[in-house]
Amino acid sequence: MFGLSLQGFTAPWWFLLLVVVAALLAGYVVVQRVRRRRTLRFTNLELLDKVAPRRQGWPRHVPTALLLVGFALLTVALAGPTAEQKVPRNRATVMLVVDTSLSMEATDVQPNRLKAAQAAAKSFTEGLTPGINLGLISFAGSATVLVAPTTDRSSVGKAIDGLKLAESTATGDAIAAALAAIDSFGKLVGGAEGPPPARIVLMTDGKETVGTRDAFEMAKEAKQANIPISTISFGTEHGSVQIGGETQPVPVDDESMKEIAELSGGEFFKAASAEELRRVYDTLGEQIGYETKQADASRPWLVLGTLVAMLAAGAALVLGQRLP
Structure with missing residues (x-):
């Protein structure tokens, strides 16, 4: 009990x-x-x-x-007497970073990777405890902060619905943008207690192809800043898309995601279906939204x-x- x-x-x-x-x-x-x-x-x-x-x-x-x-x-x-009890976090920052490269159009996950990712991300957003400040970044050839950290879940949900595909995958730039957003928000709300604890949730389906920042180096910077990155490798080895009338294979890059998670002190998750992705987000929601404390x-x-x-x-x- x-x-x-x-x-x-x-x-x-x-x-x-x-x-x-x-x-x-x-x-x-x-x-x-x-x-x-x-x-x-x-x-x-x-x-x-x-x-x-x-x-x-x-x-x-x-x-x-x-x-x-x-x-x-x-x-x-x-x-x-005290006991370990799970209580909602009342201050934390989470940056949800979603890959919107063209490979997310692959249909190895029905109806396609992007739509499945949108549905799971919205469920994750709606299920987070109210005290969490959630921000959203999309990235393809560059990274864009769509929503700065906020407790307003509706703005994040609308931004997720509006995600658009583009060429290339700049994973390092996306992590850099997330770190910058967390740093700015922390300075704004830090106060006497300092900046709130933070985490990056990075969901992507492929290898880094472009960008001004290296993903592995940015993962090391996240480690130094005490901001773990939870990586989700989404998709299968058999995904493919039509680009310029030609079929291009777009297999997931599990190894890179594992390394980014390890370098940052975070966790790696593998999701090869929409259902698995929902379960991963549910797990992350529990980890991020609640903490274990010694309570009366x-x-x-x-x-x-x-x-x-x-x-x-x-x-x-x-x-x-x-x-x-």
Whole structure:
């Protein structure tokens, strides 16, 4: 339920109260033995049965046992247990970088690579947690920042719908443009906490063919800036397009995408179908939109301890006609 870590307590000194709980238990045992010895001194057993009827055996200890268990549970709550919980990020920057080279017209992914990419990218955009600032870059022979980082998902969705194909693949220029956009946005909103954490999501189907910046060198710069690049190699080895009346093979370039991801400290994903691409984007949405934090997990212990203490009181009234 909460993945509690027994080492994760914010105020462990409260566990000293368990010594008090143990002392109460020891005191209860001593009192019971003393009471038993005093009872045995009453030699007229017939009169004893009339004056003090025999107790109910072990059930009479139930209220006290429940009360002590309740105290123990409340002590754990006071110690401030923490647990790893997934919480939405409230500040982060993501640049979605989409390849719009002519190879994206290949139909090895139905209806074609570009349309499948648009559908998956829009789903990714709509599913991101609200606090994420998302920007969009398209690239072919050059890179264009279509949307600067923003929490306005509608503007990103419209830009994705309007993606147009062009010649060549300038992957390095696209990464450089993404880094520049992240840097500018970070300076604008940084404040005392510094720039928000950032990531680049690069989706392409082919090898870099042109550009003024080398993709691998830009990946190293991203690593230095602590901006990992999640690369998605989209398409199959058998893709082809018609250019100038001729059929041109456009196989995906997995190796380059793997290297860019590794050099930047990011992850590589392979998507050979529209469904696989959606799953990749879903995975990225979880990774980017949420973070795991140590959060307070005392509430279940507090609730359980209170309920057990109340149960102890109820059991005392039923079994002994008095509170423990």
